[in-house]
Amino acid sequence: MSVIKRIFGLLWTAMGVGIIPFIVMRAMQEIGEKPTEENWIFWSIVIVVLMPIIAFSLIAFGVFALKGEYNSVA
Amino acid sequence: MAQNVTNVAQTEEVTSTRRVIAASSVGTLIEWYDFYIFGSLAKIISEQFFPKDNPTAALLATLATFAAGFVVRPFGALFFGRLGDLIGRKYTFLVTLVIMGGSTFAIGLVPGFKTIGFAAPAIVFVLRLLQGLALGGEYGGAATYVAEHSPHDKRGFWTSWIQTTATFGLFISLGVILIVRQTLGLEVFNDWGWRIPFILSVFLVAISVYIRMKMSESPLFAKLKKEGKTSANPLAESFQKKDNLKMVLLALLGATAGQGVVWYTGQFYALSFLQNACNVEFVQSNIIISIALIIGTPFFILFGSLSDKIGRKYIMMAGMIIAVVAYRPIYTMMYQEANLKTKQEVVEKTVVKTKAEVKGADSLLTSVTTKEFADGTKYKETVKKKFPVDPEKKAAMPKDKLKPETKKEVTLSQNSFNKMVGFVLIQVIFVTMVYGPIAAFLVELFPTRIRYTSMSLPYHIGNGVFGGLVPLISTRLVEFTRPAPGAPPADPLFGLWYPIIIAGVSFVIGMLYISNKTNNVDEE
Numbered sequence: 112m113s114v115i116k117r118i119f120g121l122l123w124t125a126m127g128v129g130i131i132p133f134i135v136m137r138a139m140q141e142i143g144e145k146p147t148e149e150n151w152i153f154w155s156i157v158i159v160v161l162m163p164i165i166a167f168s169l170i171a172f173g174v175f176a177l178k179g180e181y182n183s184v185a
Numbered sequence: 186m187a188q189n190v191t192n193v194a195q196t197e198e199v200t201s202t203r204r205v206i207a208a209s210s211v212g213t214l215i216e217w218y219d220f221y222i223f224g225s226l227a228k229i230i231s232e233q234f235f236p237k238d239n240p241t242a243a244l245l246a247t248l249a250t251f252a253a254g255f256v257v258r259p260f261g262a263l264f265f266g267r268l269g270d271l272i273g274r275k276y277t278f279l280v281t282l283v284i285m286g287g288s289t290f291a292i293g294l295v296p297g298f299k300t301i302g303f304a305a306p307a308i309v310f311v312l313r314l315l316q317g318l319a320l321g322g323e324y325g326g327a328a329t330y331v332a333e334h335s336p337h338d339k340r341g342f343w344t345s346w347i348q349t350t351a352t353f354g355l356f357i358s359l360g361v362i363l364i365v366r367q368t369l370g371l372e373v374f375n376d377w378g379w380r381i382p383f384i385l386s387v388f389l390v391a392i393s394v395y396i397r398m399k400m401s402e403s404p405l406f407a408k409l410k411k412e413g414k415t416s417a418n419p420l421a422e423s424f425q426k427k428d429n430l431k432m433v434l435l436a437l438l439g440a441t442a443g444q445g446v447v448w449y450t451g452q453f454y455a456l457s458f459l460q461n462a463c464n465v466e467f468v469q470s471n472i473i474i475s476i477a478l479i480i481g482t483p484f485f486i487l488f489g490s491l492s493d494k495i496g497r498k499y500i501m502m503a504g505m506i507i508a509v510v511a512y513r514p515i516y517t518m519m520y521q522e523a524n525l526k527t528k529q530e531v532v533e534k535t536v537v538k539t540k541a542e543v544k545g546a547d548s549l550l551t552s553v554t555t556k557e558f559a560d561g562t563k564y565k566e567t568v569k570k571k572f573p574v575d576p577e578k579k580a581a582m583p584k585d586k587l588k589p590e591t592k593k594e595v596t597l598s599q600n601s602f603n604k605m606v607g608f609v610l611i612q613v614i615f616v617t618m619v620y621g622p623i624a625a626f627l628v629e630l631f632p633t634r635i636r637y638t639s640m641s642l643p644y645h646i647g648n649g650v651f652g653g654l655v656p657l658i659s660t661r662l663v664e665f666t667r668p669a670p671g672a673p674p675a676d677p678l679f680g681l682w683y684p685i686i687i688a689g690v691s692f693v694i695g696m697l698y699i700s701n702k703t704n705n706v707d708e709e
Contacts, residue, residue, distance in 0.1 A: 116697055123404055123438075123694075130607075156654075160255050164319055172434040180431050181698045 113182040120176025127169030134162045194535025204705040205334045206346045207325045208400050209327040212345055212393040215386065217321045218361075219289035222382045223359055232347050233297040234306045246306070257314050261321020263420065269326050269637030270419035273410070274333070274403045277637070278326030279394065285319035288312040293383025310340035321649075325641030327426075332628035333403040333636075338493055340703070344624035345489020347424035349482050352616070354577060355452060356437040356478045359471050361385065364558045373597025380438055405633045423631075432630050433643050439699045440626060441647025443691025446649065446684035447507040449655035450480070450512065451612035454684070457656055458516065459605070462677045463523035464593040466565075473605045480606075481613030488621030498702035504618025505692040511611070512681045519608045522601050529559040562597030565593065609679045629704040653688055658683045 138154035175181060223230065226380045261281075269277035280316075292312050298305045327347050334344040339615040361382045369378040409415050411652035416422050423429055452474070459470040492500050521527060534557040542549050549571050556564040572588040579587075597605060623644075659680030666675040 112309075119693075119697060129547060146283065153657070154256070156311070160650060164646060168434055168437055171430070172438050175431045175434065176698070180427070184435070184698055184700050 112178060116176055116181055117179060120173045122173070123169045123176060124173030127166045127171075127173060131162065131166050134158060164185075167171070188255075191218075192515065195502065202343065203398065206331055207394045208393075209278075209331050210350050210396055211321055212278065212348050213327045214283045214350040214354050214357070215389045215393050216282060216320055217387050218353050218358050218389070220320050220385075221283050221355050222289070223290065223292065223313060223363055226379050226382070227376060230292075230309070232375075233379075234295070236298055236310045240427070240599065242528045243510040255650050258321040258641060258645040258653075259307065261318035261561030262325060263321075264318065264321020264646040266325055266423075266638035266641040267419045269322070269329070270416050270635050273406055274326050274330045274637060275397070275400060277570035278330065279397050280325055281322040282390060282393055282397065283318040284315055285323065286386055286394075288315040288319070289383050290387040293380040298301065317649075320550055321641065321645050325637050326646060328624035329628055329637050330403050332625060333405040333633070337703070338709070339490075340629070341492035341497065341625040342486065342490040343621050344628070345486045346622045347624055348617075348620050349485045351448075351620070352452065352478050352482050352485070356475055356482070357476060358382065359475050363468065363471060363475075368385070386653070409633055414634060416634040419635045423635045423642075424557075426581075428500065429635065429639060433639055435694075435698055436627060436630055436640070437643035437647055439691060440501060440623060440640065441643045442651040443688040443695065444501065444623055445647040445650075446655055446687045446691075447505060447508045447619045447653025448616050449652035450508070451616040451683040452611075454655050454659055454680070455519075455609050455612055457660070459523075459609075461660075462657075463520060464595045465523055465605070466594040466596045468533040469596055469602065473602065473609055476606050477609035477613050481610055481617055484614055484617035484619040488618050489625065492622035492625060493703070497622040497629075498695065498699050498705060500622050500702040501619050501626065502692055502695050502699075504615050505688045508612070508615040509685050509689050509692065512685055513678055515608050515611060516678050516681060521604060522604055522608075523562075523595050523597060525556075525562070525564060525595065528562055531557045542582055543574060546573055546575070547571050548577075558598075559565060561599065562601060563596040565596075567594075568592075575689060626705070655684055 134157060138158055142150050142154055190289075231246050265281055266278050268280075290307055295308050295312070316520055324347075327350075328344055331344050332340055362379075362621055365378055365381050366374045402410075406415075424433065456470060456474050459465040459473060465473070488500050488504075524592065536555045537552065538550045538554075539550070542551075549569065551570075552568045553562075554566045554568075558564070568589050568591050570587075572587055573582065627640040628636060629643060662680040662683060663674045663677055666677075667673070668675060668680045
């Protein structure tokens with residue numbers, strides 16, 4: 112179980128890192144195609160609020176899991 | 186004699202615990218009620234305070250809607266959480282109650298944009314931020330306070346009463362709005378009647394403050410304070426110490442994020458889906474949600490209590506995975522139940538009425554079509570077209586301003602209505618599974634000295650950010666499937682992918698990393 116937890120730690124870290132370019136590129140594409148006020152507000156909320164929380168928490172959680180910090184929890 | 190003394194002691198303990206739960210729950214219930222009436226009356230508030238033709242006011246409206254949920258709630262969690270770990274639970278959640286009640290009452294008294302201009306949206310914006318701040322501080326305090334009074338083997342049961350308050354608060358807010366609206370009539374309600382639910386709050390808060398004033402401090406915190414063991418800096422201890430930070434992250438990703446999206450999907454997205462995708466009439470859609478909420482509420486207690494016996498983890502995880510698997514089938518059935526294409530129209534009962542009138546410099550054409558279907562479903566479509574009487578002005582107007590405004594309303598038959606209640610109820614049961622045991626789970630994850638701070642943040646990020654974004658992101662995802670502006674979406678269920686993915690990830694993390702063991706909150 113400890114090994115699985117560590118392997119998944121790598122996955123969480125990769126997801127946290129990968130989500131940043133994915134969201135930013137998607138936002139640029141959407142706003143580039145339709146620069147409406149609605150689009151700006153939506154993507155601003157996603158980039159300023161949601162993305163940092165998901166990215167930071169997944170990366171930090173993944174690193175802890177990789178280091179085996181959660182091995183004694185469950 | 187000895188038996189009598191034991192019985193008296195037990196009776197006193199039960200009475201005291203009931204008082205603790207009642208005092209905490211009533212206050213939290215009122216806070217949720219206050220928070221929800223703003224959301225439920227968003228359209229009227231927008232018309233009164235945030236006119237669309239004023240860009241600054243419109244921006245403030247957006248900020249008021251989102252900032253209170255996203256930014257201010259977690260900030261309130263940190264601010265009041267810290268206060269609660271420094272000076273005590275009782276006084277902190279007394280303060281949050283007064284702030285919430287005061288701001289709600291004040292919103293009901295603020296003159297509209299037409300009377301005081303830009304000051305109106307600015308004042309309402311500040312009051313809404315105060316509401317978010319207070320809500321951020323309230324829940325953690327109430328959950329901690331009750332948990333620290335509860336016996337170890339009944340913590341899930343006792344704290345589940347706090348968990349009922351969010352759903353019950355939504356039910357009461359919908360109920361009060363519907364009653365006031367029906368009593369005063371739509372015109373009076375839109376004019377000034379909408380203020381009543383806000384003003385009513387001050388009386389509820391006064392009662393709750395009176396009850397809470399009579400309560401004593403949490404015994405665990407009082408003991409810690411007496412021994413001088415309270416934290417000097419709860420924020421640093423909560424988020425800078427690795428051992429605690431890792432549990433905050435686990436609570437967020439493995440529990441509250443998934444719980445938040447399941448909660449918001451079951452209670453808010455369901456209502457939005459009924460009204461916007463299924464076009465179910467306003468009052469009927471609210472009644473469907475209200476009935477499902479009231480039938481579903483006792484399940485919070487059931488699952489909270491069950492978590493004392495079999496552990497918190499598996500109940501919460503079961504709720505998440507069942508929701509992930511069941512959402513698309515449930516919403517497909519909801520969509521089909523209101524889909525007029527699947528129903529047989531009684532053509533001879535179709536009525537079309539048109540009316541043309543001049544209002545000032547504008548002409549207003551109104552066309553109302555009513556249809557009836559064999560199963561008893563009724564449909565009403567109102568098309569309003571407004572344009573200048575002067576043909577030159579009409580020709581000069583941009584095309585999008587001349588587009589008719591269409592309102593579709595489906596009134597479901599009794600049979601379809603019952604089925605819809607059932608579909609929403611199933612989702613509310615998912616909510617009770619993930620939400621019922623979570624207060625006990627969170628308080629058991631952190632030590633008493635930093636419990637208020639540590640549990641409040643993941644709760645409010647999970648619910649305020651991950652959950653609070655469900656309506657916005659899901660609606661937006663559906664828009665992506667629209668082949669052209671104004672055309673019906675290719676996949677009206679596409680929005681469900683947001684809660685499905687978040688709850689799915691949360692389920693995997695929770696299953697892998699969360700322990701099913703219930704910890705004792707007084708073990709320091």
